[in-house]
Amino acid sequence: MSLNQTPPLKKIRLGILVSGRGSNLKAIFQAIESGELSQVEIATVISNRPSAQGLLYAEEKGLNTTVFRPKLFPHREAYDQALLDYLKQQGIDLVILAGYSRIITPVLIQAFPQRILNIHPSLLPAYGGKGMLGMAVHEAVIAAGEKESGCTVHVVTEDVDAGPILGQRYVPVQPDDTSERLAEKVLAQEHSLYPEIISRVAAALLNQPKGVTVQ
Ligand code: GAR
DSSP: OOTTOOOOOOOEEEEEEESSOOHHHHHHHHHHHTTSSOSEEEEEEEESOTTOHHHHHHHHTTOOEEEOOGGGSSSHHHHHHHHHHHHHHTTOSEEEESSOOSOOOHHHHHHSTTOEEEEESSOTTTTOSTTOOTHHHHHHHHHTTOSEEEEEEEEOOSSTTOSOEEEEEEEEOOTTOOHHHHHHHHHHHHHHHHHHHHHHHHHHHHHOTTOOOOO
16 A cells, blocks of 8 residues: 555444344445445344345345354354354454344353344333334334334343333324334334444444454
């Protein structure tokens, strides 16, 4: 490199885990493409389901993709250990759960402290925890007659959906809202909240004097 060439800026390498539709992955990809989310790159997209729409989207966009099939592993810890080895091999700085249906074990959480983020379609701590996934959340909110709902981005810890909250968006629930209608409104908010929080976390990681390598 000649003296007047500046080295390329370090980007935070994202490992994105998807199990389904992948609309949050798409929102993150589009935010990167538009320059709104400039500090990160998607290093890999991983799924536990070969047919996940999100995985197909990633392939279409030419992203690096991988499937880890749960049935090939004797237990969750072995699965997460294989995932961890792969994430390390890919030099991943930040793990993004984007509609990922599996509960992450301490094997992964302890290796990426404060470096795994999740988006959840409710105002946590309400309507979180085991079994609270996707439409089940919106159905429970409607059944309880709540006046508002929303979405939350949080750090993943060993307590399901209970890690530190990094950001939330509120959505009013109208009396005639169905769970499907509420899901659409919440999802629209997720798509702007997640890139915004990832940008904030990436900026913080880049500013860490000790760098952003995984333990
Ligand atoms: C999103 O609504 C996300 O918040 C939810 O699954 C959906 C995935 O949509 N996540 C959870 O319920 C996690 N507990 P997507 O595949 O289109 O991004």
